[in-house]
Amino acid sequence: MTETFGTRLTAAMRLHGPLCAGIDPHQSLVESWGLTYDLAGLERFALTCVEAFAGRVAVVKPQSAFFEVFGSRGVAVLERVLGELREAGTLTILDAKRGDIGSTMSAYAQAYLGSEAPAPADALTVSPFLGYEALRPAIDLARGTGRGVFVLALTSNAEGQSVQHARLGKESVAGAIVGGAAVDNAEAASRGELGHVGLVVGATVGRAAAELGIDLAASAAPILAPGFGAQGGDIAALEQTFGSARRQVLASSSRDILSAGPEPHRLVDAVARSAEVLSEWAG
Numbered sequence: 210m211t212e213t214f215g216t217r218l219t220a221a222m223r224l225h226g227p228l229c230a231g232i233d234p235h236q237s238l239v240e241s242w243g244l245t246y247d248l249a250g251l252e253r254f255a256l257t258c259v260e261a262f263a264g265r266v267a268v269v270k271p272q273s274a275f276f277e278v279f280g281s282r283g284v285a286v287l288e289r290v291l292g293e294l295r296e297a298g299t300l301t302i303l304d305a306k307r308g309d310i311g312s313t314m315s316a317y318a319q320a321y322l323g324s325e326a327p328a329p330a331d332a333l334t335v336s337p338f339l340g341y342e343a344l345r346p347a348i349d350l351a352r353g354t355g356r357g358v359f360v361l362a363l364t365s366n367a368e369g370q371s372v373q374h375a376r377l378g379k380e381s382v383a384g385a386i387v388g389g390a391a392v393d394n395a396e397a398a399s400r401g402e403l404g405h406v407g408l409v410v411g412a413t414v415g416r417a418a419a420e421l422g423i424d425l426a427a428s429a430a431p432i433l434a435p436g437f438g439a440q441g442g443d444i445a446a447l448e449q450t451f452g453s454a455r456r457q458v459l460a461s462s463s464r465d466i467l468s469a470g471p472e473p474h475r476l477v478d479a480v481a482r483s484a485e486v487l488s489e490w491a492g
Contacts, residue, residue, distance in 0.1 A: 214332060214357035215394075215403030218431050221267040221300050222459065226484030227491050229268040229302065229433065231463030232258045232290065234275045238464070242471035248282050251275075255290050258467070261476035263297035266484065268331075270433075270461060273305040288328035301330045302359060302433065308336030310343045318347040322356045332357035334409060334433070338372060338382075341389040348393055348406055357405045359433045362386045363418060365411030374421060381421045391428040398429035403457060407431040412442025412460060414450055426454040434458050438465025438483065444490050455491050 234254045236246045242257075244250035255271070262269045276287035294301050307317040320326060321333045332351070335344050335358050344360065351358050363373055363383050373383040380388075387408060394404025410418065410425065412434040418425050425432060432451065436442040437460040451458050462483055469479035 211353075211355035213397065213402070214351065214355055214405040215397050215429075215431060217331070217355070218268070218300060218357070218459070219403055222491075225265065225267040226488040227459050228266055228480065228484040228487050229270050229459050229461040230258075230262050230266045230466050230480055231304075231435075231461055232262075232269060232271040233463040233467065234272075238467050241468070244471070248279050248286070251279055251283060252286050254471075255286055256293075257471060257473055258476065259290055259293050259297075261470075261473040262480065263294055263299050265477060266299065266480050268300045268302055268459060269294055270302040270304050270463075272463075273303055291328045291330055295329075295331075300332075302332045302334065302357075303330035304334045306334045306336045306361065307347070308339055308344065310339055314343060315346040315350075318350040322347060322351045322354055322358075324354050329354075329356070332359055332407065334359045334361070336361050337386050337389075341386055352393075352405050357407055357431070359407035359409050359431075360386055360390060362390075362408040363410045363414050363423075365413045365436055370417075374417070381423070383418075384421055384423050387418075387423050387425065387428050387430070390430045394429040402429070403431045404429045407433055407459075409433045409435065410450065412436035412450060413446050415446070416449060418450065419452075425451060426457065428457075430457060431459055432457045433461055435461040435463075437487075438462040444486065447490060458491065460487050 239246050239250050239254050276283040337360050390406040393406040397404035408430045413436045466479045469475040
């Protein structure tokens with residue numbers, strides 16, 4: 210039987226701490242490392258991150274857009290990053306936020322999560338705003354291949370509230386998304402495990418979940434919490450946002466860690482410091 214994504218993620222978080230290190234090679238960061246913003250600079254930046262993070266962090270999250278901007282050659286670098294991290298036994302979440310309907314969603318699912326995917330990640334971020342059930346091809350395929358999805362639920366951008374906080378009757382859009390994840394994770398929850406359907410909840414959304422009547426802890430979802438570090442998400446913010454769901458939280462930090470580069474040992478130190486702080490909080 211294929212080991213579930215939730216089980217693998219839990220083991221990685223226990224071993225390395227509940228930290229997800231981002232690989233976000235946007236222009237200002239690449240140039241701050243003294244690199245040229247071109248394909249060579251992208252490759253040097255990304256592979257330095259792989260050298261520093263592989264085997265030392267629970268999860269690594271490459272942002273697909275910053276590779277795609279260089280076309281097929283940039284995507285080839287992304288595929289190399291995913292492959293080398295997989296060979297090192299380090300879990301990956303590809304941050305691509307895919308979301309569509311029907312055969313198109315099925316194709317996205319096969320591209321990133323399928324057993325024949327050219328460069329599969331362990332999980333994929335997805336957007337549910339065409340309807341949670343539109344994600345069904347990815348949700349079901351991820352379960353079958355031992356992979357996961359992280360569904361956008363409560364994001365920290367101000368514009369997100371107009372959609373995510375909106376209500377149909379008594380239930381908010383975000384609440385319906387979390388409810389859908391809870392249903393898909395019910396079998397894992399019955400075993401006391403995290404499920405394969407995760408949620409993306411910003412580290413700085415404050416008491417939004419509680420104010421919308423959402424019980425994150427009951428979802429059995431791993432929770433990807435972007436914004437830890439440079440974007441203002443400190444331990445106090447995590448506690449306010451997640452409370453009793455703290456052991457489900459995988460805090461994501463990109464700029465705060467990447468600004469320590471370009472020397473690999475400084476990136477290693479930055480990861481260790483963040484992971485230690487997060488482990489103490491999660492308990």
